[in-house]
Amino acid sequence: MLARDPGFRPATSIRATNDFMIRFDNVSKRYPGGFEALNNISLELEDGAMAFVTGHSGAGKSTLLKLIALIERTTRGQVHVNGQNVTSISRRRIPFIRRRIGFIFQDHNLLFDRTVFDNVALPLVIAGYRHQETGRRVRAALDKLGLLSKERMYPITLSGGEQQRVGIARAVVNKPLLLLADEPTGNLDPALSLEIMELFEQFNEVGVTVLIASHDTGLLDQLGYPVITLDHGRLAGAGQQSA
Amino acid sequence: MKRTRHNRHQSTHHWSATLRRMLSPRTWLARHAQVALDSLGRLYRNPLATLMTAAVIGIALAMPACLYLLLNNMDRLSGAWDGQAGVSVFLKDTLPVAAAGKLASRVRGWPEVAEVTLVTPEQALEEFRQRSGFADVLDTLDENPLPAVLLVLPAPEQSDPQSAANLQNKLQALPETEQAQLDLQWVQRLTAMLALAQRGVLLISALLALAVLLVVGNTIRLEIQGRREEIVVTRLIGATDGFIRRPFLYSGTWYGVIGALLAWLLVETGFWLLASPVRQLADLYQSSFQLQTLPVLLLFGLLAGGILLGLLGSWIAVGRHLGTIEPG
Ligand SMILES: Nc1ncnc2c1ncn2[C@@H]1O[C@H](COP(=O)(O)OP(=O)(O)O)[C@@H](O)[C@H]1O
Ligand SMILES: [Mg+2]
Numbered sequence: 001m002l003a004r005d006p007g008f009r010p011a012t013s014i015r016a017t018n019d020f021m022i023r024f025d026n027v028s029k030r031y032p033g034g035f036e037a038l039n040n041i042s043l044e045l046e047d048g049a050m051a052f053v054t055g056h057s058g059a060g061k062s063t064l065l066k067l068i069a070l071i072e073r074t075t076r077g078q079v080h081v082n083g084q085n086v087t088s089i090s091r092r093r094i095p096f097i098r099r100r101i102g103f104i105f106q107d108h109n110l111l112f113d114r115t116v117f118d119n120v121a122l123p124l125v126i127a128g129y130r131h132q133e134t135g136r137r138v139r140a141a142l143d144k145l146g147l148l149s150k151e152r153m154y155p156i157t158l159s160g161g162e163q164q165r166v167g168i169a170r171a172v173v174n175k176p177l178l179l180l181a182d183e184p185t186g187n188l189d190p191a192l193s194l195e196i197m198e199l200f201e202q203f204n205e206v207g208v209t210v211l212i213a214s215h216d217t218g219l220l221d222q223l224g225y226p227v228i229t230l231d232h233g234r235l236a237g238a239g240q241q242s243a
Numbered sequence: 244m245k246r247t248r249h250n251r252h253q254s255t256h257h258w259s260a261t262l263r264r265m266l267s268p269r270t271w272l273a274r275h276a277q278v279a280l281d282s283l284g285r286l287y288r289n290p291l292a293t294l295m296t297a298a299v300i301g302i303a304l305a306m307p308a309c310l311y312l313l314l315n316n317m318d319r320l321s322g323a324w325d326g327q328a329g330v331s332v333f334l335k336d337t338l339p340v341a342a343a344g345k346l347a348s349r350v351r352g353w354p355e356v357a358e359v360t361l362v363t364p365e366q367a368l369e370e371f372r373q374r375s376g377f378a379d380v381l382d383t384l385d386e387n388p389l390p391a392v393l394l395v396l397p398a399p400e401q402s403d404p405q406s407a408a409n410l411q412n413k414l415q416a417l418p419e420t421e422q423a424q425l426d427l428q429w430v431q432r433l434t435a436m437l438a439l440a441q442r443g444v445l446l447i448s449a450l451l452a453l454a455v456l457l458v459v460g461n462t463i464r465l466e467i468q469g470r471r472e473e474i475v476v477t478r479l480i481g482a483t484d485g486f487i488r489r490p491f492l493y494s495g496t497w498y499g500v501i502g503a504l505l506a507w508l509l510v511e512t513g514f515w516l517l518a519s520p521v522r523q524l525a526d527l528y529q530s531s532f533q534l535q536t537l538p539v540l541l542l543f544g545l546l547a548g549g550i551l552l553g554l555l556g557s558w559i560a561v562g563r564h565l566g567t568i569e570p571g
Contacts (some may be wrong), residue, residue, distance in 0.1 A: 071479065071570050092484075099481035109476050126482045128274060170480070 020080065021047045021178055021209040022068055027077035029063050029233075037063040039233040041077070045211060047177075050204040052220050053213040055230035061213035064230070065180045068211070069103050070094045082177055099127055102171030102208075106183035108163050110155040116142070116166050117151040123174040141173040145199065161192040168196070172203060179203060181212040185219065193219055275489075282493035286501075293501070296462045300502025300552065303455045304545050305509035307448035312510070312541070314440055317433070330411050332393040333421045336364075343391045346419050350393065355401040355410055360394040367392060390421060452552060459498055459556025460563075463491050467564045474568045488561050495557025496550055503549030507542050 022045040029038040037060045045051055053061045066072040067079055070086060078087045086097055110119050120141055124134040142148045145165045155163055164184060171179060179200065185193035197212075197219065204210045214220060220227055229236040286293040334343055340363055347361040362370075367389040372381050397410050407425060414423040467474070474487055 069479070095478075095481045095483045095486075097481075098479065103479060109479065111473055111476060113473075122477065123480045126477060126480060126486055131273075 019046065020044045021049070021082055022211065023080040025078040027067065027079060028075050029060075029067060029072060030075040037233050038067070041235055043228060043235065045209065048204075048207055048209055049226070050200065050210040051212075051226040051228060053211065053228045053230065054215060054217060054220060055236065057215065059230040060233040061215070061230060062182050065103075065182050065211065065213055068178075069101050069180060070097055099123070099174060100177050102174070102176035102179045104167050104171045104179065104181040104184050106186040108167035110163060110166055112154065112156050114154070115151065116147060116153055116155065116158070119155065119166055120169045120173050123170060127174060137173055141169040145169045160187050161195070164188065164196060165199075168199060172208075177209060179208050179210045181210070183214055184212060185214065185216060190219070194222070197223060278489045279493045282490045283497055285490075286494065286497055292462075293498070296458060296498050297501035297505055299458045300455050300498060300549055301505030301509060303451040304503060304506035304548055306451060307444055308506060308510050308541065308545060309513055310444045310447065312514070314437055314444060318437055329397070329426050330395045330407070330414055331424045331426060332395060332414050332417075333424070334391045334393065334419050335421045336390045338391065338419050340391065342419065343393070346417070347393055350395060350414070355398055355406065356395055357398040358396040362392040362394065364389045364391050455552045456556045456559065459495055459553055460560040462498070463495055463557040463560035464564050466491060466494060467560065467568070471568055474565070475570045478568075479570045484565070487565060491561050491565075492554060492557050495553040497553070499549035499551070499553025500546065502553070503545040506545045506549070510541065
């Protein structure tokens with residue numbers, strides 16, 4: 001039953017890694033200072049699933065996402081992304097893994113000296129798309145996020161919610177298999193937060209796996225997706241949040 | 244489960260398409276042209292800083308180029324006189340003109356001598372009067388102070404320095420001779436000095452090249468610092484090291500190109516300014532000598548040097564500073 005239900009579960013039974021978008025086997029992360037941010041984490045996220053990571057500030061939510069995007073490397077254990085063991089993948093190959101992942105940051109990480117269009121086009125420029133193809137895809141992404149009229153504007157002139165949507169447009173423009181969002185609604189009011197979450201649901205509906213870190217438990221309760229709860233770097237609880 | 248399969252199929256398709264796109268030569272060229280233009284645009288938006296860096300390269304390239312060209316010209320000059328080394332025999336001023344004439348024909352009979360010209364004191368004075376511009380001063384002299392001179396040219400097969408020196412000794416030993424002077428000496432000295440100067444130019448060039456590397460390296464380092472955030476963000480969304488490096492390497496190359504053009508302008512201007520005094524000087528020596536700048540070759544040399552230094556300088560900076568900028 002559980003296997004058919006796209007969602008999160010603790011890694012209890014051994015299964016082919018191919019069925020999962022994300023799989024952690026006894027993963028620990030110790031930062032250079034010696035602080036252990038994640039301690040012996042094992043989890044699986046099915047291809048096409050949508051789930052949340054929650055926990056107190058400093059629980060290790062961001063660290064978990066960073067290990068998936070290879071922004072940080074594991075100290076112990078194995079990480080698989082889309083059926084590929086990326087635990088000790090070489091530095092040179094990391095960019096090609098990242099191109100299949102859309103990462104959305106709390107502080108959006110937009111480039112303020114470029115227009116909305118150029119910000120969203122960046123992943124396509126990096127991947128080497130043709131000019132026309134880039135324009136077509138960027139406009140499609142901006143249209144989806146209701147930003148088409150702002151393509152010539154600079155991010156600084158946009159509201160917080162609009163800036164976050166530009167960040168999302170940039171994350172989805174290259175049609176990633178996996179969307180990672182670190183506190184995407186951290187700076188937004190509840191109505192805007194819900195709007196952003198609905199966008200993630202729409203991407204999930206067309207097959208994109210979505211993993212969102214958030215400490216906004218009220219919002220998670222409303223949505224009723226699987227939740228991974230971290231407590232001081234350990235897995236505290238997991239499962240369907242009561243809907 | 245169905246959705247999963249579909250997804251994975253899409254992803255393989257996606258990847259082969261990406262590979263095809265990246266390997267296509269047209270997109271590859273277009274991408275490089277785009278980055279090159281972007282880098283040039285960045286330099287254009289900071290004209291003062293760009294000109295300052297380019298000027299350092301320009302001056303550093305122009306100095307060795309000028310020195311090299313000057314040496315080259317002097318080399319041509321000394322080469323023109325090579326093999327024409329003769330011995331000037333200043334005769335004792337007590338010697339009558341008739342005896343000088345007889346001595347000239349006697350020396351002309353020697354096997355190692357090709358030609359002898361007798362310059363009488365009167366001829367010497369007349370020539371000196373015309374050439375030196377001291378005519379008025381000479382007119383005040385009661386007596387001709389100049390001695391008679393034999394200009395002795397060795398036979399072609401005897402014109403090497405050793406034979407010429409032997410001839411000089413033989414002429415010096417003549418009782419009529421006051422002094423026999425080998426004209427070859429100054430040519431040899433000039434050649435030796437030129438060889439030394441060429442070494443000096445090489446050394447100066449090497450030092451200047453090092454200075455250029457430091458200046459370009461520092462400029463690119465500042466540029467990298469200024470674009471730190473952009474580098475982090477592009478890394479986060481999958482940029483390779485090559486992609487991140489490229490604009491900085493193009494910046495370095497452009498600095499080299501602009502610097503080379505400035506250097507070319509400096510050298511050409513310098514030689515244009517020198518050309519007319521040199522022509523006057525050459526006229527004074529009844530020589531057809533002209534300064535040469537080899538314009539096309541010079542331009543190519545400067546461009547090659549500039550691009551090499553710019554690229555190398557930025558390469559060093561990129562290697563040292565880009566690796567430390569990682570998201571985290
Ligand atoms: N680069 C780092 N170096 C050292 N410690 C870090 C670093 N990043 C995070 N940490 C520590 O790891 C712990 C977990 O951090 P983080 O994953 O950001 O938590 P969360 O996102 O849940 O707030 C925190 O105590 C934090 O101080
Ligand atoms: Mg965090």
